[in-house]
Amino acid sequence: MSNSKVTRPSGRTPSQLRPVTIDRAFTKHAEGSVLIAFGDTKVLCTASVLEKVPPHKKGSGEGWVTAEYGMLPRSTHTRSDREAARGKQSGRTQEIQRLIGRAMRSVFDLKILGERTIHLDCDVLQADGGTRTAAITGAYVAARDAINQLLKSGTLKSDPILDSVAAISVGIYQGVPVLDLDYPEDSACDTDMNVVMTGKGGMIEIQGTAEGPAFSRTELSALLDLAEQGIRDLTQLQLAALK
Amino acid sequence: MSNSKVTRPSGRTPSQLRPVTIDRAFTKHAEGSVLIAFGDTKVLCTASVLEKVPPHKKGSGEGWVTAEYGMLPRSTHTRSDREAARGKQSGRTQEIQRLIGRAMRSVFDLKILGERTIHLDCDVLQADGGTRTAAITGAYVAARDAINQLLKSGTLKSDPILDSVAAISVGIYQGVPVLDLDYPEDSACDTDMNVVMTGKGGMIEIQGTAEGPAFSRTELSALLDLAEQGIRDLTQLQLAALK
């Protein structure tokens, strides 16, 4: 593995994120509404405050944080079927929205939240790889905005958010570990890994898959190094956006 | 009926459209991609060219133009269920997407289009009344862009689009006919009508409903006058955007 040799389709260095932009208050109705871009990947993340909880939390005194994910049919290179028209969400969609939900709950104290739900909707307007990591990173900012509103209005007395959370993909592309795969890299890489970490640097979730040959512990270690650095950068960008 | 007296929540005059903006190439993959805003109503309309036709057109030598419509769950004041998660599209959604499809087909020569499909996806990012009329007005521009691409590439030799098409709502608000209802007006009006017309001024579809008391022929006539004028304005805006 020699990082210096790889030529990424985008011309980035192996450890370089795509340009990340985080626009808050992108739409007006949601308590939090963030358009996040990782390069050409654009995801609209809204946070809705609902004064009710799902059945398994009723009467518990605790709240709930959940997420749904969708792609607009023509967010992709070729048009995909609309899931609402097909009548069901794909396995991939469910997998991703479950991941986003777990990531967000990992930084929430549900007791402090009280019996209400933060419902995060992550809708991909344009896809170019890494939609789930952009969704998690943007959803945190939307959730932060929604919670800030509840704190400001006095609905919440103390802050249920314990830390920030962000996510990034890493992968082995042409034999070299690289950060933040875009679509051309994602389609061609051997190993693809998504890493979710808190602002304080704790690991929340890692999901790594060998698309081609199996990977080794050494490669895994290199990928995690890259991911840790990428998430440090994203955490800074989240902080800056929230100022 | 005295137009001079009504106070519209937005301060508009009875015959005044909301500010309309039409952004082309809003996303990068679709052959046509338009973000249209009627005030705070924002709809992303993409046109996809598919080199296939539905079964009822196979072997006919003719093409097809169809539309799908959706609202992001938090495009509305309070969060709505995601139709993909509920597993079916509501009656309202189906009604609207059928309307958009009919409107678009009314200006297409399907023989000239040949055996291919123009699939229009209209997704509401933010709703404030009039999503279906914005969708039709924006979808035309997206379709125009997609067809222009086919003409430019030589795939099409002649233009299958016969005229432009646009749509606007009119209604009786506090006893006065007004143009382009926003959400506060839509919720409170007595009669609500959607009118679809071609650039040349032909009527394609009118759908008027008395939400409160029945309406008269005289009121209907006043509403249609307003609509005709509104569509003339929208046609100009479409033309300007396409330059």
Place this chain on the structure above:
Amino acid sequence: MSNSKVTRPSGRTPSQLRPVTIDRAFTKHAEGSVLIAFGDTKVLCTASVLEKVPPHKKGSGEGWVTAEYGMLPRSTHTRSDREAARGKQSGRTQEIQRLIGRAMRSVFDLKILGERTIHLDCDVLQADGGTRTAAITGAYVAARDAINQLLKSGTLKSDPILDSVAAISVGIYQGVPVLDLDYPEDSACDTDMNVVMTGKGGMIEIQGTAEGPAFSRTELSALLDLAEQGIRDLTQLQLAALK
């Protein structure tokens, strides 16, 4: 436009309804049960009184009026799929049953009705064009019978029905506006419009679509004249049937 020249497949004059029959108490269980025929179009309309309301009306003190529509699979020229077997209602079915529901609610005072539901089921036994207009016209009679029963039994003290309601189709066939399209006309006409009006002559709903070339305000006006006259006739037939 010259009304005198057109030859309708049925030999009717442009302003002539098909023979309309309205048979009450066609089946024995429903509180109202009407078999209505517009020529060869035959729709069984039943009104069921349910002592419950949908969630959005619970505790409101108000009732609800709603409708469902279906076609028997072989009510049509060639057999259609059974919607129950396919597992969903088509967009067309939903559109029609929403229209019937709105039409019926337009003549009901839901406060006087109290917390109960009038559920109208309109099932097409034989189709020959105009099933939705026959359904609305017949459903009114069924609803009237059901309400009369509630008044007679003392369940209701005053009458929640404010007016009668009926519907008719009009269209431009071979360049001539004609009333009450049958299937051969419906398949071949340029513009097709359904009009719903109250017995007192107020307009409840108009839905007009250019199937071929766009239509003009003048044509629209001629169509509405025909519809007004047709609905006056249907109103008389409803009254006669209810005697």
Place this chain on the structure above:
Amino acid sequence: MSNSKVTRPSGRTPSQLRPVTIDRAFTKHAEGSVLIAFGDTKVLCTASVLEKVPPHKKGSGEGWVTAEYGMLPRSTHTRSDREAARGKQSGRTQEIQRLIGRAMRSVFDLKILGERTIHLDCDVLQADGGTRTAAITGAYVAARDAINQLLKSGTLKSDPILDSVAAISVGIYQGVPVLDLDYPEDSACDTDMNVVMTGKGGMIEIQGTAEGPAFSRTELSALLDLAEQGIRDLTQLQLAALK
């Protein structure tokens, strides 16, 4: 068991059928269309000839005979949910339509029928017990009419129908075996059995269920005697109707 003592709600003797009427050509589009009444139970049975076969018969040279069953929502004492709206057919519906299909296939030579389908639709307009037996008895007449049309037109050279088929219910009501249960008897009886037989007296299907206490071989034998006689009567009524 003493037949002389039972008082049936309808006043019938234990071995008496309800009045049976069979109206052919009840609707105009289907190749066969029969309204059959067993007392207050009224079922519309249509036979459609489709020039195609399901996948498992493609290329076999054989045809297919199948059936679907439905109840109009207010054919029953209290309104039932519409299966098309609920999005699926109940287990009971599927059970009944499978039974009708088997019964009809038992008298068909599918080779002589050739690669076409006879699709029987049995829709209950009014229910008062015994809808499945009325459906089978009426469907035979509808199928006979449809096949006669194919023979007359020369599409079929020889007759694929080998025998007639009819069905009747029997049950033990207040300890006494009775023929052709109506709804009050059906709700209160101990054992309920449906018997399908051919015109020549062969047994095609028996389905007997103890709703209350178990039944004995002796009781079963008495029930089958009644059923055989009832089917002989129905066979005569079918023959008479087809003249």
Place this chain on the structure above:
Amino acid sequence: MSNSKVTRPSGRTPSQLRPVTIDRAFTKHAEGSVLIAFGDTKVLCTASVLEKVPPHKKGSGEGWVTAEYGMLPRSTHTRSDREAARGKQSGRTQEIQRLIGRAMRSVFDLKILGERTIHLDCDVLQADGGTRTAAITGAYVAARDAINQLLKSGTLKSDPILDSVAAISVGIYQGVPVLDLDYPEDSACDTDMNVVMTGKGGMIEIQGTAEGPAFSRTELSALLDLAEQGIRDLTQLQLAALK
């Protein structure tokens, strides 16, 4: 009919059951868990005690007994679609689970059971004909185990099970009535009948179908004789297994 001549594929005599084994406590979580084998047909029957009842029993003081049935996709000769993946249970599955439920309820006193549900799940691990009869026969043993547990723990003071219940198939194979059809016989037989009886010899359900030519009363009688004997044997095997 001459029993002495038939050669059954398995070499059994016409009145011979396949080897039957009944293993209790096959899995550890269910209150009753039985693996029953009728030869190569193996069905796992579990009985679950749920401290709730379906809506139609709420507040009645009575309990409920119900069943669900499924086949593992590769329990059959060729792989069948997984019903969970297809999104619905087939008509056959529903028919069978309704039959199992009725059979089990026939031996239960629901008042003594009290407001709780015995939910029987019958899952076919390997199919070789007769899965529904094995399911009923095994489900009884599982239910018995579950009820015994409730009696032992004092939850129930008296026994809600009034009798045992078992089921067997019979059919006419190569002109000869035979007991307990295996798959090769089932595929080739003319008449196929399933019989459910109680331990005391009362008949609960008979379902007989002529797959080929119609059958006669004499043949029916011979089949029922076989079935009665088969169920006596199964009743002994149930008793032995429960010791």
Place this chain on the structure above:
Amino acid sequence: MSNSKVTRPSGRTPSQLRPVTIDRAFTKHAEGSVLIAFGDTKVLCTASVLEKVPPHKKGSGEGWVTAEYGMLPRSTHTRSDREAARGKQSGRTQEIQRLIGRAMRSVFDLKILGERTIHLDCDVLQADGGTRTAAITGAYVAARDAINQLLKSGTLKSDPILDSVAAISVGIYQGVPVLDLDYPEDSACDTDMNVVMTGKGGMIEIQGTAEGPAFSRTELSALLDLAEQGIRDLTQLQLAALK
């Protein structure tokens, strides 16, 4: 972290697998049929050879390997709804079956397999934690058996399986990394990770989630050490079972 101090509910040492048994030819119809037990977790894995491929592989000359997963309703402590009855597979089910499919494909050369599908069905008969890792480990053995049959019969000339594959869970229980979590540990652990590796020691997939506090790189490393050892043991057990 001090491995010596933790008391696992099962009394196992931190690096101890549960007793693993692998029974081949558990059912008779499938080309491969394996009952695998990880302690009280029992999964039936069948491999079916289908001489067809899904649409995206048609004409490619390549085969496909896919998996479906299900739990019997009472495989769990309390009864779960049957997915076939609910009409859809849960997100969890889809996530797991996608994981199994990826794991199996990672050791297959789809070109050598040719245009046929190996369909793996993993059905949980009894659940006690680790059903997905048992499923993968057992599915490999079933696939191996199915491929051996194809090699033996000459349908395949060379072996499409490149390596073995197995999976195990690891987690942090009471602060200590432990191998092969059973249900009591799974419910109570802080971090839960599933690791899929090949027989040669390459990593195919890691999925780790912090259920409680975030985890560190050091903890991750300890977990992977345990997993590597566990998979070495499972690989030996697979080899032994296949002898």
